[in-house]
Amino acid sequence: MKVVKIKEDNCVYCHLCEVACIVEHSQSKDIIKAFKREERPIARCSVEFNYPVSLSVMCRHCDDAPCIEACQNGSMHRDERGYVVVNPDTCVGCWMCIMACPYGVIKRDTRREVFGLSTKCDLCPDREIPACVEACPNEALTYEEL
Amino acid sequence: MRIVIVGNSVAAINAIEAIREKDKISSITVISDENYRAYSHPLLPNLVIGEVSRSEERFYYRRQKFYEEFKVETILGKRVVKILPKQKAVKLDNAQKIEYDKLLLAVGGNPVKPPIDGLELEGVHTLTNIKAADKLRKDLKNINRVVVVGAGLIGSKIAEKLAKKGKKVVLVELARRVLFPVLDDEAANLIHKELKKLGVELILNDSVVAVDGDKRVKSVKLKSGKTIDADGCIVAVGVAPNAQLAKDANLEVNRGVVVNDFMQTSNEDIFAAGDVAEAYDLVLGQKRPIPILPLAAAQGRIAGLNMLSLGVKYRGGFASNSISIGDVSFISMGIVDSDELEVLKIKKDGEYRKFLIDEDNRLKGMILVGNIEKAGMFHWMIKNRFDVSWIKDTFLNSDFGWKYFNKAFRVLRLDRKIK
Numbered sequence: 395m396k397v398v399k400i401k402e403d404n405c406v407y408c409h410l411c412e413v414a415c416i417v418e419h420s421q422s423k424d425i426i427k428a429f430k431r432e433e434r435p436i437a438r439c440s441v442e443f444n445y446p447v448s449l450s451v452m453c454r455h456c457d458d459a460p461c462i463e464a465c466q467n468g469s470m471h472r473d474e475r476g477y478v479v480v481n482p483d484t485c486v487g488c489w490m491c492i493m494a495c496p497y498g499v500i501k502r503d504t505r506r507e508v509f510g511l512s513t514k515c516d517l518c519p520d521r522e523i524p525a526c527v528e529a530c531p532n533e534a535l536t537y538e539e540l
Numbered sequence: 541m542r543i544v545i546v547g548n549s550v551a552a553i554n555a556i557e558a559i560r561e562k563d564k565i566s567s568i569t570v571i572s573d574e575n576y577r578a579y580s581h582p583l584l585p586n587l588v589i590g591e592v593s594r595s596e597e598r599f600y601y602r603r604q605k606f607y608e609e610f611k612v613e614t615i616l617g618k619r620v621v622k623i624l625p626k627q628k629a630v631k632l633d634n635a636q637k638i639e640y641d642k643l644l645l646a647v648g649g650n651p652v653k654p655p656i657d658g659l660e661l662e663g664v665h666t667l668t669n670i671k672a673a674d675k676l677r678k679d680l681k682n683i684n685r686v687v688v689v690g691a692g693l694i695g696s697k698i699a700e701k702l703a704k705k706g707k708k709v710v711l712v713e714l715a716r717r718v719l720f721p722v723l724d725d726e727a728a729n730l731i732h733k734e735l736k737k738l739g740v741e742l743i744l745n746d747s748v749v750a751v752d753g754d755k756r757v758k759s760v761k762l763k764s765g766k767t768i769d770a771d772g773c774i775v776a777v778g779v780a781p782n783a784q785l786a787k788d789a790n791l792e793v794n795r796g797v798v799v800n801d802f803m804q805t806s807n808e809d810i811f812a813a814g815d816v817a818e819a820y821d822l823v824l825g826q827k828r829p830i831p832i833l834p835l836a837a838a839q840g841r842i843a844g845l846n847m848l849s850l851g852v853k854y855r856g857g858f859a860s861n862s863i864s865i866g867d868v869s870f871i872s873m874g875i876v877d878s879d880e881l882e883v884l885k886i887k888k889d890g891e892y893r894k895f896l897i898d899e900d901n902r903l904k905g906m907i908l909v910g911n912i913e914k915a916g917m918f919h920w921m922i923k924n925r926f927d928v929s930w931i932k933d934t935f936l937n938s939d940f941g942w943k944y945f946n947k948a949f950r951v952l953r954l955d956r957k958i959k
Contacts, residue, residue: 440941448943451942454954460919463841464837466582467597468601469598483597488582488864492871492912493861495916496917540956
């Protein structure tokens with residue numbers, strides 16, 4: 395299964411992966427609108443920096459996905475492509491997926507009124523190559539079989 | 541092969557999914573005394589106050605077409621009254637017999653009934669299944685002042701929800717803090733604060749000895765002598781494995797049904813999983829029931845595979861909980877309080893982090909409050925007995941993450957080469 399491979403030696407801490415992720419998951423998919431006019435989505439990849447280390451980390455789409463196992467109402471599930479995604483309409487923000495995720499890559503979006511929403515990499519279902527990979531100027535992220 | 545599953549919740553559903561991954565032919569029959577498709581038990585408090593509705597997919601564990609898609613025959617609204625191991629059959633309350641080749645007991649737990657007088661009065665409720673939740677929801681119009689007995693997960697959550705609905709709530713807990721086994725004093729104090737903010741009156745180190753009233757609850761009497769006026773009472777002092785069926789069938793039972801590493805009971809054709817079973821706790825190194833949803837899912841899956849004789853071992857699990865009260869989120873797992881283990885902790889505005897490490901430098905437990913997002917990384921360390929000697933110094937950093945790991949290890953893990 396193809397996922398985003400992380401090549402930390404190439405990472406220069408530019409955060410373009412996060413920007414591209416935010417734009418891709420925005421309503422308009424337009425960078426200006428996404429950042430200035432609409433409610434800005436949360437980036438599903440995170441750049442970590444601790445000199446001299448820097449890398450962008452996102453969901454590894456585990457075969458045994460502990461987040462799916464921990465989900466209390468089936469919101470976290472495998473889509474038709476086989477990737478692990480969350481259904482935003484049914485997620486209740488109980489954070490049991492966060493409790494279980496061995497990579498620590500599920501984030502909280504607590505802006506919804508009633509329930510929070512767990513937010514994670516969905517490997518951009520509308521694209522052939524994930525937005526973060528395409529945006530990376532240095533091939534620190536590539537899309538390939540692991 | 542005929543596979544029969546008694547119970548229709550998390551362990552049962554995960555067993556079905558595991559079986560159908562490998563076997564499209566065997567017949568699967570699910571029997572449950574509840575007349576509903578599988579639903580999410582942790583959402584019962586939300587159902588009571590109408591935050592989720594029965595018509596919403598949010599409340600259910602799987603989608604409407606699940607049983608059809610997975611070719612499962614359902615016998616709902618019927619109770620299994622007896623297992624007949626010699627005939628390899630179960631008997632239902634309508635005297636019907638269902639034969640099996642492999643049987644899975646996934647019957648969960650029953651609410652513990654504490655020794656309190658007057659529990660039969662109107663207005664006294666429990667909250668462990670949909671029927672109880674419906675009954676409480678219908679009764680809410682008669683309830684203005686409610687006493688919640690027990691500040692575990694269900695008790696704390698329903699106290700919070702009812703307070704949000706404008707009810708006057710008194711929460712009575714026997715221990716010195718809420719969620720006693722799940723949190724330490726420091727973290728529990730933060731919950732105490734959140735509950736008080738919502739107007740919940742908290743009474744600790746005390747218990748309910750009697751519920752008084754004529755037909756309906758009028759007041760609740762505490763051990764300390766205090767009397768609280770109330771028109772409702774919710775008993776939430778815990779659940780115990782529903783092991784009677786197994787006992788009657790002469791299966792080995794301690795507190796829960798005893799199973800081996802393959803989730804197999806003392807009868808080789810009968811398996812057990814979920815809240816009813818007593819599986820291996822890999823933090824405490826002993827078998828005990830741990831009634832939490834992710835473990836029911838994992839055990840159900842393993843049981844399903846082993847009913848097909850695939851010989852998959854259960855590695856064991858440990859207690860872990862995620863709870864949000866008011867505006868604060870908590871995640872805790874493993875051992876959360878100990879004098880023998882090395883303790884690292886830090887408290888700063890809105891955040892609390894605590895880690896317990898043994899003499900071999902293995903993480904044994906932790907609590908995160910506020911900033912909970914990397915919790916699962918610690919779950920992995922506990923589960924895999926990861927040597928934390930070289931990284932534990934960074935655990936207390938709010939920005940804990942992959943950047944603190946050894947490079948070679950990090951690359952292999954992120955490349956999914958180390959599971």
